[in-house]
Amino acid sequence: MxxxxxxxxxxxxxxxxxxxxxxxxxxxxxxxxxxxxxxxxxxxxxxxxxxxxxxxxxxxxxxxxxxxxxxxxxxxxxxxxxxxQLPAWFRQVAELEVRAVEICTFHTHLIHGLLQTRAYAQAVLGALDRTDLDDRTAVRLARQRIFEKEELPLFWAVISEAALCQEIGGPEVMRGQLAHLLSFENDPRINIQILPFSAGAHGGLQGSFDLFRFSSDPTIVYTEGYGSGHPTANPDTVKDCSLRYDHLRAAALSLKDSADLIRRVMEERYGEQGDSVA
CATH class of the missing domain: 1.10.260.40 (lambda repressor-like DNA-binding domains)
Incomplete structure (x- = not known):
């Protein structure tokens, strides 16, 4: 000691x-x-x-x-x-989040960490390992302080409808998480679009990825595996993923229709859980 x-x-x-x-x-x-x-x-x-x-x-x-x-x-x-306290392989990504003037994310199966509630993050992080879970959850949520900056980044999230339906932490946790997504409905700097099941084949079938854009540095593409992260500024990769993201935004529902779908899933799939939000 x-x-x-x-x-x-x-x-x-x-x-x-x-x-x-x-x-x-x-x-x-x-x-x-x-x-x-x-x-x-x-x-x-x-x-x-x-x-x-x-x-x-x-x-x-x-x-x-x-x-x-x-x-x-x-x-x-x-x-x-x-x-x-972040995993060593993820610390560079946290630095990118702080420095970026624009962040574009696409996720296929869960809500991005910058948009997670405490209860949802805890359920995700505790799926296989509950060691120091409160501390690890606090570390993840601390990344969300980028939204408190005077000049917060333009944040754009395209989320697969599957992420809304994957019940993580139970109905009450999911209801709180979807309500949290709806809390950004009128924030022009934080934009959430849902890619519906009806979109069929799309540009993100190879998996989730993030784009980080900066005022003077090259754009970074970030992909993630089990226990590893892969940022790259390779011009061909950046060009390819930027094109894919443009197509994903075009295939996704509008901001209003996305909010309507989130609200519908929240009410129909997870039911009323009172007025409390996780």
Whole structure:
């Protein structure tokens, strides 16, 4: 077990976060228990975060900043912490998401991670492995902070109708997830189109892919396998996938008709689950 006096702030973003939290707490003259009482967490949790044994959440960071007056330092640092906890092969993709001015995604069997609810993400991540599931879910959801930027990227998602029908996590989770998709209905920067079963053969039959476009750098195509990611700026691949994406958008339902289909599937397939949203 790492001792707080030997914590190396240069070892990782998580270690640096713990070091900084301890420094701010001691400067405020508070014990771990006192800070925990103020933040409505246990002193033990404060100690685990300070010794890099527990992942801090965005909510924890915001509460700690309000109590310790860190000027936003912990909230900025927690983004690096979350990104560092992603699988090594996926970290480059998370960087692309942050830098891109336009993101175009096509998914055949599940909702894209940037659009997932907590309950849906937890069901996906816990399908085969429930180890540290809360932390892994928090790390995935932290990627969605790109939608809080002053200049958020233009986001376009084409989702197969199959993803709406694949019941992940049960009816209530699916209803909450589809309701979440509908929450973007009037947001001109986040556009969701559904590729219906009736579209038949289409340009995305080879599988899901993402396009990342930048203000000055070449466009990147990203595809994914089991435990591996494959970004490429190969001009031929980019040209091919860009053409495929144009055809997918043309074959998909309009934004309005897509929202109507999502609403219909939500109500007819998953039924009423009360007013709560997962």
């Amino acid at each position: 790492t001792h707080i006096n030997t914590l190396d702030p240069g070892a990782s973003p998580l270690d640096f976060y713990g070091f900084e939290l301890r420094r701010y707490r001691e400067a405020a003259g508070l014990t771990q228990r006192q800070l925990g009482d103020i933040l409505n967490y246990t002193g033990s949790l404060i100690g685990q975060i300070e010794t890099a044994r527990k992942l801090p959440t965005l909510e924890f960071s915001e509460r700690a900043e309000a109590a310790l007056g860190t000027g936003g330092a912990l909230s900025r640092l927690v983004e690096l912490v979350m990104r560092s």
